[in-house]
Amino acid sequence: MNPSELERLEIDLLLETVFRRYGYDFRGYARASIDRRVRQLLSSSGCTTVAELIPKVLNDAEFFSRLVRNFSIPVTEMFRDPAVYRAVREKVVPLLRTWPHFKIWHAGCATGEEVYSLAMLLKEEGLYERATIYATDFNEEALDLAREGIYPIEKIKAATRNYQLAGGKGSLSDYYHAAYDAARMDPALRERVVFSVHNLATDSVFGEIHLVLCRNVLIYFGRELQNRALWLLTESLVHGGYLCLGTKENLQFTEVHAHFSTLDHAARLYKKQVPP
């Protein structure tokens, strides 16, 4: 067995260990990215082979938390891909208006920037009070940060241009208080948000959702796990509900393809329909 095959086996065993010991399932994740993450963890662990990480993770819950943090990639920003928010504003908002009450689910919300961004948009459209918003991730630390809604001021300032490009009707600075180098988001933006832990690889369906945003999460999954998660999102949606994926993700070659029509290809906005 050559070194790279050996490493592959060791990583398989590590993922299997994590699953059977803690219930977190990374076995179906896209491997190239996982390999990178494991090597990074290895080089900061003082161990020399991946195999040595296995007893460590078995016996040391603290090390396991480090591993989960390492595998979760809570990289996000306010109004990332402003054209997507613009498309939501122009194409989804008019339909949300027709419902007296609606539910939105951010699946894989990381540290929450996307949730606050959409909340601003809903406020500006006068729809916020009608919404119930679920914001989920399997990374509890990221969720804590999302709940707090305090971000480095320079990151928020950098989003000013994207806020405008997204069709923002006011000024981004209306929505936060600056204190030293931190920006504290207006708590009114999270009044209708429920933050909770949810794992797309192992947990089940959420009910009767009108708009699901699951952006830049499925890229970390292999094909099979992508399909599992997509079924879960599909079953969570009401008929006529909307799904929004990351701009480099694609429903085209997935199992749920027939259940959706395309509302806006560039924004990866899809509408759930009865399959033909």
Next chain:
Amino acid sequence: MTRAAVVMGGSAGSLGVFDAVLGALPEDYALLLVLHLPADDAGSFALHLAQVSRLPVVEPCDKQRIEGRHVYTAPANYHMLVERGGHVALSVDERVNWSRPSIDVLFESAAGAWGRELVAVILSGANADGAMGLLAVKAAGGHTLAQDPAGAASPLMPLAAIKVGAVDEILSPEGIALRLIELANG
């Protein structure tokens, strides 16, 4: 030995070199390219290359199959990785060497996927991205080329790769094109 795939990375001053190399290549490779770009670029690299290349140029989506005789350019603000089954995986992980896409990330994953069948090329650029990736390609039995720093608009990137001992051959842009054609033919 036949080489199945080429990965190339460049930054400041490398666009013309990409042009020169791609313009000369009708060979049987899958080519995957990283050019450092501003985060809000909307596919300009792929559009530009489509004009000079005789091969189809694609800015891939996540999990897109990689085919021979096609060129794949990493989208701005995403890392592009290669999965063992021969498809693209994109990620929005933190920047590596201040870069997303990062050349190291592409090269390291391609080394894992293609091993001895891979050729990696590092071009002009003003940081050290790509050096560790090139080393990984070499360690996996792949063949590594660097643009001659003497003729490069920004010599730092090829120099960094040479310094860590990752480079098999140092060549001019025309030399790189010719060598790739030779390597494709075994």
